[in-house]
Structure formats: structure tokens, C-alpha cells
Amino acid sequence: MNLVVVSNRVARANTNEPMTGGLAAALLPVVENSGAIWVGSSGRVRDGFQKEPLAEIEALGAGALAMLDLPAAHYGGYYEGFANSALWPALHSRSDLIRVTEGDYLSYREVNAFMARALLRFNKREAAFWVQDYHFLALGAELRELGVTAPVGFFLHTPWPAPCVIEGVPQHRELIEAMLGYDLIGFQTEADRDNFLGYVKTNLELAVHDDSVMSQYGRTRAAVFPIGIDAEKFSQQAAKATTHPDVLRLRRSLNGERLAIGVDRLDYSKGLVNRIRAFDRMWTANSHLARTVSLLQIATPSRGGIEAYCQLQNDVARLITDVNGRHGEVDWTPIRYLNKGFGQAVLAGLYRTAQVGVVTPLHDGMNLVAKEYVAAQNPSDPGVLVLSKFAGAANELDAALLVNPHDIDGMARALATALAMPLSERRMRHETMMERLRSHSIQQWFADFVEALRDSHSERTEASPRAAESPTLRPVRSLHSAARFH
Ligand code: F6P
Numbered sequence: 451m452n453l454v455v456v457s458n459r460v461a462r463a464n465t466n467e468p469m470t471g472g473l474a475a476a477l478l479p480v481v482e483n484s485g486a487i488w489v490g491s492s493g494r495v496r497d498g499f500q501k502e503p504l505a506e507i508e509a510l511g512a513g514a515l516a517m518l519d520l521p522a523a524h525y526g527g528y529y530e531g532f533a534n535s536a537l538w539p540a541l542h543s544r545s546d547l548i549r550v551t552e553g554d555y556l557s558y559r560e561v562n563a564f565m566a567r568a569l570l571r572f573n574k575r576e577a578a579f580w581v582q583d584y585h586f587l588a589l590g591a592e593l594r595e596l597g598v599t600a601p602v603g604f605f606l607h608t609p610w611p612a613p614c615v616i617e618g619v620p621q622h623r624e625l626i627e628a629m630l631g632y633d634l635i636g637f638q639t640e641a642d643r644d645n646f647l648g649y650v651k652t653n654l655e656l657a658v659h660d661d662s663v664m665s666q667y668g669r670t671r672a673a674v675f676p677i678g679i680d681a682e683k684f685s686q687q688a689a690k691a692t693t694h695p696d697v698l699r700l701r702r703s704l705n706g707e708r709l710a711i712g713v714d715r716l717d718y719s720k721g722l723v724n725r726i727r728a729f730d731r732m733w734t735a736n737s738h739l740a741r742t743v744s745l746l747q748i749a750t751p752s753r754g755g756i757e758a759y760c761q762l763q764n765d766v767a768r769l770i771t772d773v774n775g776r777h778g779e780v781d782w783t784p785i786r787y788l789n790k791g792f793g794q795a796v797l798a799g800l801y802r803t804a805q806v807g808v809v810t811p812l813h814d815g816m817n818l819v820a821k822e823y824v825a826a827q828n829p830s831d832p833g834v835l836v837l838s839k840f841a842g843a844a845n846e847l848d849a850a851l852l853v854n855p856h857d858i859d860g861m862a863r864a865l866a867t868a869l870a871m872p873l874s875e876r877r878m879r880h881e882t883m884m885e886r887l888r889s890h891s892i893q894q895w896f897a898d899f900v901e902a903l904r905d906s907h908s909e910r911t912e913a914s915p916r917a918a919e920s921p922t923l924r925p926v927r928s929l930h931s932a933a934r935f936h
Contacts, residue, residue: 451601451904453486454572456565456589457582458529460490460517463510472818473582473607475794476677480896482511486580487572489565492517495525503568518568520561527557529585530755536619537584539758541608542719542813545618547758555621559588566592573598578903581632583607590631594667601907604629605636605675605899608815609842613649623653630665634906636675636899638815638842643672662909669910673902676846677816678895681825681887684798688826691799696792700746700803708743708869711804713797713819714811716749716789718758721812721838721855722766726785728810728861730773733784736866741782743869746804750791763789801826805833806868809841810855816842820850824883832880834868836861846890849882 461474463482481488492506496519505516520528531554539547566589569579578601581589590602616622626649629635637643647658656663662671691697700709710729714720726747733740749766753759770787777784792800801807807823820835820843827833837843837850844852851864 451578451900452572452574452576453484453900454569454577454579455481455486455488455582456569456579456586457488457490458533458585460488460515462508462515472677472816476679476818476892477582479680479683480892481513483893484896485512487514487516489516489518489569489572492519494519495522496520497522503564505568505571516572518565521564524557524560524564526755527551527554528561530753532558533585534753535756535758537587538608538719540616540619541584541606541611543609543611543615544718544813545615547718548618549757550620562586562588563592565589566596566598569593570596570598573600578900578907579603580605580899580903587625588628588631591628591667592631594631599911601633601903602631603634603636603899603903603906604632605677606642606815607638607677609639609813610637610642610646612645613652616645616649617653622649626650627654627665630663630670631667632670633668633910634899634903635670635672636902637672638674638676639845640674642815642842643674647672669906671902671906671909675895675899675902676842676890677818678890678892679818679821679825679887680892681821681884684822684825687795688798688802689828691795692802694796694799696796697799697803700800704744704803707741708806709804710743710745710806710808710865710868711748711800711823712745712808712810713748713792713800714750715752716759716763716766717752718762719811719813720749721810722747722749722762723769724812724855724858724861725808725810726766726769726773727858728865729785730777731858731862732865733773733777735862739866739869740777740784741779744783745785745808746788746800747785748788748790748792748800751789798822798826801833802828806865807833807835808865809835809843810838810853810861811841812838812855814838814841814843818843820847821887824850824880825887827880829877829880829884831873832876834871834876834879835883836864836868846886847883849879 459474461478503518505518507514507516536548536550581604590604593602650656650663651658662669729745770785774784801823809817809820820837823835835850837847837852838855839852851868853861853864
């Protein structure tokens with residue numbers, strides 16, 4: 451199988467550049483080793499209609515990285531528009547933040563169609579395509595319309611919401627019908643898969659048997675593949691990172707004080723405001739923790755052109771100023787707040803330095819920071835993970851202190867419990883979580899998905915031989931096709 455991995459954001463080899471988000475960082479080592487071709491955005495845009503979309507290709511381990519300049523006229527509507535102002539809030543069950551225009555949707559479909567055309571050059575013998583994330587929900591259908599009969603799989607890194615929430619996106623039906631162009635759709639959790647299949651049954655009125663559904667494209671299977679990390683490698687990286695200058699400076703500055711750490715993209719799904727309120731409550735209720743415990747909150751700015759993100763940036767900054775103003779002393783800052791990104795190697799050392807890892811999203815597909823925090827700990831004196839029960843990671847890391855991120859008092863109590871936890875209990879919880887991380891590595895996740903894609907594709911072509919010969923049974927892009935502009 452010649453695997454082609456597709457995502458909006460890609461990562462370059464041999465770089466310790468800060469990376470916004472888990473997907474690119476998580477995929478880099480496995481794609482590198484697999485010999486796959488990884489196709490994504492170059493981060494640049496290009497004017498005019500490109501018949502043969504230009505790809506800048508460079509070596510990536512045993513495979514290659516191909517980066518495309520996306521169409522300038524559609525980039526804004528695609529990325530900041532439909533993907534991140536309509537789909538992202540809907541997928542994270544924030545219906546109140548959904549902002550959608552027909553123009554943004556058309557741009558999203560244009561970029562999906564553009565990517566499909568670009569992928570044709572890789573559609574050779576034994577090719578298989580694996581599409582990542584919500585930026586490309588419709589890419590499977592676009593590829594089928596271009597006559598691609600190869601296996602095409604999709605993995606969603608975010609949650610999938612209840613049917614009534616996704617219905618908040620006006621084009622939900624057309625989009626989800628287009629998703630059925632994939633042979634296999636992977637989700638992080640069972641709840642996500644069940645929500646998706648619930649929609650397919652109720653809204654599309656299609657029968658679901660053994661998590662598979664038959665549509666105009668043939669059979670599509672929906673399955674659960676919780677993404678993992680390379681826990682051993684991350685542990686080693688963390689142990690080594692203790693000599694990194696940033697880590698040494700942090701350690702020196704602590705002066706015996708204990709540290710809690712939060713590392714997030716600056717995103718409303720991450721629950722930053724509630725987290726800061728919980729620390730505020732903790733210091734108010736436990737005066738002995740003032741001056742002896744501080745929070746290092748790294749919040750990497752992202753999607754700054756979207757109003758909800760600007761608003762959040764202001765809210766978080768104002769709240770931190772307020773909390774520091776009330777609890778701080780001339781020689782003590784309760785919350786150290788950094789608006790920038792760090793490379794994986796430094797982060798590993800920062801996690802190892804902190805006695806508490808705070809991962810409290812309101813809703814999150816998986817949250818690899820939770821897994822990385824655990825893997826980074828010193829096994830003989832590990833820190834404690836305080837984890838939102840609404841992160842996908844909570845299904846696996848139930849030996850963490852699980853919290854409801856809407857319950858500020860409950861979170862404040864959990865933080866105090868974490869700080870008081872005896873060594874024996876910390877070790878026991880840590881070892882339980884490490885076992886899980888070791889047995890569900892990112893390498894295993896990658897291999898499981900690829901094998902399931904191969905199987906789903908064979909089942910699909912056996913169940914519906916027409917799907918293999920003539921994939922385009924009926925165009926699904928009625929609105930889109932009518933208004934296509936080049
Ligand atoms: O959660 C899914 C994900 O793809 C993450 O990997 C990443 O944090 C985010 O969404 C995408 O972020 P960006 O818009 O910065 O590419």
C-alpha cells in the first residue's frame with residue numbers, strides 16, 4: 451500500500467519549532483517512519499486558478515512531504531471561516547459561537563475540491579489516502595467524484611457532537627453525505643462514533659449494521675481509534691530536557707516552590723477561564739498554598755483573526771491580572787502566563803518539573819498534553835494529572851484526578867488533593883496510566899487504522915462492486931456545484 455496522508459497543517463522533519471496543536475506533532479514521527487507521502491498546506495496562498503496545483507516536495511524520513519499553496523481567494527473562507535468559525539465550535543458543542551456564511555462554505559468546498567485535484571498525482575497503483583481532521587470532511591466525496599477508487603479513510607481529531615448540535619451548521623446534511631465517500635471514518639471515542647451514527651440513522655435515514663452504513667458510495671465503516679503517543683520516547687526526552695537552559699531557569703526560579711502547569715492552544719474549548727477561577731478559589735480556600743504553589747500557564751495564540759479568539763485572549767489576560775493582583779506579593783507571582791509556543795523537547799522538561807499537570811478542557815477530542823504530562827514524569831516521584839472528564843483522554847487515563855471543568859469548587863478541591871497526595875498513591879496512579887500509554891502507542895494507532903482501512907475497503911468493494919468501478923453514482927454537491935467559481 452502506498453499511503454498518502456493528508457492534513458491541513460503539516461510538520462517538517464528535524465525541527466524543534468513550536469507546533470500549534472497536537473495533530474502535526476503527533477503525526478510527524480509515525481509518518482516519517484512509515485514511508486508515506488504527507489500532503490498539506492504550505493501555509494502560503496497563491497492567486498489564480500491552478501490547473502495542476504503546485505506542490506513543494508521534500509524528503510521526510512523514508513517518505514516525502516508535499517506542501518501546497520492553497521487558493522488565495524478561498525483560504526480565509528475555508529480556514530478562519532467555515533472550518534474554524536462554523537465547524538470547530540459545532541464539533542466542540544459551542545452552538546452559540548457558530549458563525550457561518552454561504553460564501554465561507556463554498557470556499558471550504560473549493561479548497562476540498564482543490565486538494566482532491568492535487569491528490570490525483572499520487573493516485574497510482576496500490577495508493578491509499580488517509581485524510582485527517584475537520585478541514586477536509588468532504589475530501590472523500592471529492593476524490594470519488596474524480597474517479598478515485600482507492601481506499602480513502604478519514605480520522606477526526608476533535609469530538610463529534612450530538613445530532614442537534616451539528617444541525618446548527620446549515621450545510622450539515624450535504625457535508626455528512628459527502629463524508630460517506632470514505633471507506634472508514636475514525637473517531638477518538640465511542641461517544642463520538644455513536645453521535646455520528648445517530649445522525650446518519652435519524653437524519654439521513656440510512657440503516658446502520660455493525661457500525662457500517664451503505665450509501666450511494668458503497669459501504670462506510672465508523673470505528674474508534676484513540677490516538678496515542680510514543681510514551682517511552684517522550685519519557686526519555688523529558689529526562690534529558692532537565693538540562694535545557696529554559697528548564698534550568700524555571701527550576702532555579704522556583705526556589706523550593708511547587709509548580710502546576712497548563713499548556714494549551716489559546717482556544718475557548720480548553721476551559722482556561724474556569725481553570726484560572728479554580729486556582730483563584732484554591733488560593734482563597736487554602737492560605738498555606740499561597741506563596742508555595744504557582745501555576746505556569748502556557749497559552750499559544752492561534753486563529754487570531756477570529757473574534758471569539760480575540761475575546762478569549764482579552765478575557766484570560768484580564769482574569770490573570772486580577773488574580774495576580776489579589777493573591778500576589780512583592781516577591782511572588784501566582785500565575786506565570788506565557789503567550790507563546792515551545793518545542794516538544796523543552797515542553798517535556800517543563801512537564802517533568804511540575805508537580806501537577808492541569809488539563810481541564812470543556813470538551814476535547816483527545817488532548818495529547820494529558821498523555822505527554824504523564825509520560826514526562828519521573829517514575830520514582832511523579833506529579834499528578836488533574837484531567838477534565840470531557841477530554842477524550844479521560845476514557846483511558848481514569849487514574850488521573852478527573853474533574854468537571856464547569857465545577858470551579860470541585861476543581862479547586864482536586865488541585866489541593868493533588869498537591870497533598872502521598873508518594874505511594876502518586877506512583878500507583880502514574881504506573882497505571884503509563885501501562886495504558888505503553889500499550890496504546892501512536893505507532894499502534896497508525897498501524898491499526900491503516901489495517902482497518904485496508905479491510906474496510908475490501909469489504910466495501912465486495913459488498914458493492916459498482917463502487918470500485920464507478921464511484922460517482924450521484925453528485926452530492928448540488929449547491930456547491932451550481933455555484934462553483936474558479
Ligand atoms: O484538535 C484537532 C487539531 O487538528 C489539533 O491538532 C490542533 O490543535 C487544531 O486542531 C488545529 O489547529 P490549527 O488551526 O492551529 O491548525
